[in-house]
Amino acid sequence: MSLSLDQVQRIAELARIELAPGEAEQTRDQLNGIFVLIEEMQAVDTAGVEPMAHAQDVAQRLREDRAVETDRHQAFQKGAPEVEAGLYLVPKVIE
Amino acid sequence: MINASLKELAAALAAKQVSSLELATLFLERIAQFNPALNAFITVDGEKSLAMAREADARIARGEGGPLTGIPIAHKDIFCAEGWLTTCGSKMLSNFVSPYDATVIERFKAAGTVTLGKTNMDEFAMGSSNETSFYGPVKNPWDPAVVPGGSSGGSAAAVSARLTPAATGTDTGGSIRQPAALCGLTGLKPTYGVVSRYGMIAFASSLDQAGPMAKSAEDCALMLNAMAGFDARDSTSLEREAEDYTRDLGQPLAGLRVGLPKEFFAEGLSADVAQAVEAAIAEYRRLGAVTVDVSLPNMNLSVPAYYVIAPAEASSNLSRFDGVRYGWRAPQYGDLADMYCKSRAQGFGAEVKRRILIGTYVLSHGYYDAYYLQAQRIRRLIARDFVEAFRQCDLIMGPTSPTVAFALGDKAGDPVQMYLSDIYTIAVNLAGLPGMSIPCGFGNQGRPVGLQIIGNYFGEARMLNAAHQYQLATDWHRRAPTR
Numbered sequence: 070m071s072l073s074l075d076q077v078q079r080i081a082e083l084a085r086i087e088l089a090p091g092e093a094e095q096t097r098d099q100l101n102g103i104f105v106l107i108e109e110m111q112a113v114d115t116a117g118v119e120p121m122a123h124a125q126d127v128a129q130r131l132r133e134d135r136a137v138e139t140d141r142h143q144a145f146q147k148g149a150p151e152v153e154a155g156l157y158l159v160p161k162v163i164e
Numbered sequence: 165m166i167n168a169s170l171k172e173l174a175a176a177l178a179a180k181q182v183s184s185l186e187l188a189t190l191f192l193e194r195i196a197q198f199n200p201a202l203n204a205f206i207t208v209d210g211e212k213s214l215a216m217a218r219e220a221d222a223r224i225a226r227g228e229g230g231p232l233t234g235i236p237i238a239h240k241d242i243f244c245a246e247g248w249l250t251t252c253g254s255k256m257l258s259n260f261v262s263p264y265d266a267t268v269i270e271r272f273k274a275a276g277t278v279t280l281g282k283t284n285m286d287e288f289a290m291g292s293s294n295e296t297s298f299y300g301p302v303k304n305p306w307d308p309a310v311v312p313g314g315s316s317g318g319s320a321a322a323v324s325a326r327l328t329p330a331a332t333g334t335d336t337g338g339s340i341r342q343p344a345a346l347c348g349l350t351g352l353k354p355t356y357g358v359v360s361r362y363g364m365i366a367f368a369s370s371l372d373q374a375g376p377m378a379k380s381a382e383d384c385a386l387m388l389n390a391m392a393g394f395d396a397r398d399s400t401s402l403e404r405e406a407e408d409y410t411r412d413l414g415q416p417l418a419g420l421r422v423g424l425p426k427e428f429f430a431e432g433l434s435a436d437v438a439q440a441v442e443a444a445i446a447e448y449r450r451l452g453a454v455t456v457d458v459s460l461p462n463m464n465l466s467v468p469a470y471y472v473i474a475p476a477e478a479s480s481n482l483s484r485f486d487g488v489r490y491g492w493r494a495p496q497y498g499d500l501a502d503m504y505c506k507s508r509a510q511g512f513g514a515e516v517k518r519r520i521l522i523g524t525y526v527l528s529h530g531y532y533d534a535y536y537l538q539a540q541r542i543r544r545l546i547a548r549d550f551v552e553a554f555r556q557c558d559l560i561m562g563p564t565s566p567t568v569a570f571a572l573g574d575k576a577g578d579p580v581q582m583y584l585s586d587i588y589t590i591a592v593n594l595a596g597l598p599g600m601s602i603p604c605g606f607g608n609q610g611r612p613v614g615l616q617i618i619g620n621y622f623g624e625a626r627m628l629n630a631a632h633q634y635q636l637a638t639d640w641h642r643r644a645p646t647r
Contacts, residue, residue: 084524086517087509099579106580109468110538120540123370124356124596144263150493157488160500
């Protein structure tokens with residue numbers, strides 16, 4: 070497997086990371102190098118092996134559905150790039 | 165005082181031979197003196213530290229001190245600490261002052277420790293040399309031309325240079341054990357789920373685990389006592405009875421079965437490391453342990469499987485950094501999508517971007533089965549190998565890292581070579597087992613070598629026992645870089 074430049078651009082778009090002009094080639098070459106390593110997995114027959122998503126076989130805990138946290142939005146929004154009236158500001162998305 | 169164990173420091177504090185304020189002052193002075201050359205700390209805030217020390221002294225005076233009250237420690241900058249800059253080694257969080265405490269921080273506060281500062285690390289814990297930090301590389305106190313290991317390289321260098329008695333670290337693929345080995349320290353990654361991940365900035369959630377880095381196994385046991393415990397705020401925290409990790413330190417090792425996986429001693433292990441590790445195993449035999457040959461046949465697949473699973477989880481975890489709620493926002497942008505793309509392009513370094521891209525790809529439509537599910541199946545095979553091996557032994561031992569510390573810049577341009585420096589540690593994270601590294605001698609150029617000890621699930625006390633007994637019989641852990 071080898072990634073094309075178009076594929077690298079598409080992945081970067083999905084990941085919301087802008088690639089500067091010229092950066093895509095270098096990124097492609099490095100990713101392809103890493104995928105040579107990753108491809109070693111493909112030679113292994115894993116038919117019938119259950120995928121392991123987690124280190125411990127435990128079920129998710131449930132808790133009562135009630136508010137347990139206090140409202141600290143002012144503290145949490147202190148570090149935000151742009152806030153007005155308790156709202157996060159972003160460029161206009163709806164005309 | 166700078167070489168004292170945590171127990172000795174606690175005794176000196178209790179006997180009023182020293183105050184917490186004096187201890188904090190001493191280590192802050194050392195930081196001021198040596199950190200400019202080492203770059204082990206990202207943030208130091210003497211006023212905050214001294215206020216905590218005064219509080220600890222008052223607590224000790226009231227007779228309410230615990231085993232760690234008044235002892236200064238440093239925290240990896242991955243732990244959110246209220247009122248402290250918490251950067252995770254990234255430009256993305258270079259302006260982030262945490263509004264809350266991670267559970268680990270909260271627990272250490274409750275124990276009465278004094279925070280000396282936040283230590284440098286590879287960006288978002290992605291790296292094995294501390295060279296990916298936005299704040300610049302950390303230097304190894306044994307030799308400033310070589311790396312301290314990573315990602316907890318700042319914590320490792322700080323303890324090694326005696327800028328702090330102990331520190332916290334986190335380990336996703338070896339990030340406590342490998343820097344501990346390269347800096348000549350004792351470091352422990354607990355069983356997955358033993359220490360809460362709440363407030364610990366997430367890299368790969370199914371692998372991340374916090375642990376202590378210190379000068380000895382006994383110190384690590386005391387640190388772990390403070391760190392471990394159930395936390396309802398971490399959905400993967402395990403509900404277990406509290407343990408005293410110091411309880412078995414004094415047990416003799418007679419009859420201990422030590423498994424030696426042949427894959428740990430195969431091609432790729434450098435001769436100087438092999439020699440030191442074999443000498444350590446011979447010492448264990450002298451202490452009464454019996455060695456057993458075991459095999460982890462799928463270990464060679466751990467690095468490829470890890471570099472699918474960890475980036476996949478990272479790509480999801482790091483999607484929260486969008487320049488909206490906190491962290492870096494690009495100064496100039498067009499629409500919302502452009503703001504995301506530019507903020508992330510500017511806020512993340514090259515290695516973090518690489519891993520996000522790998523993760524995005526392996527999780528994307530049409531590739532999920534071939535990469536992500538296949539990696540998870542291999543993860544199962546690796547975990548089964550350990551189950552099989554632990555039928556024949558109590559602990560597994562081998563090298564922590566295939567080489568001693570390498571030169572700064574040596575592997576920085578070659579991600580694959582860098583990834584392979586974690587070849588002996590990654591499988592432990594995939595299986596969720598506890599692992600530690602203890603100093604066991606010196607290799608080429610007098611650089612430290614680490615012995616890795618892997619335990620069965622919840623085998624921390626047994627590992628610490630084995631490490632402590634070795635440290636009673638040897639003095640490698642007492643060696644410090646000359647300064």
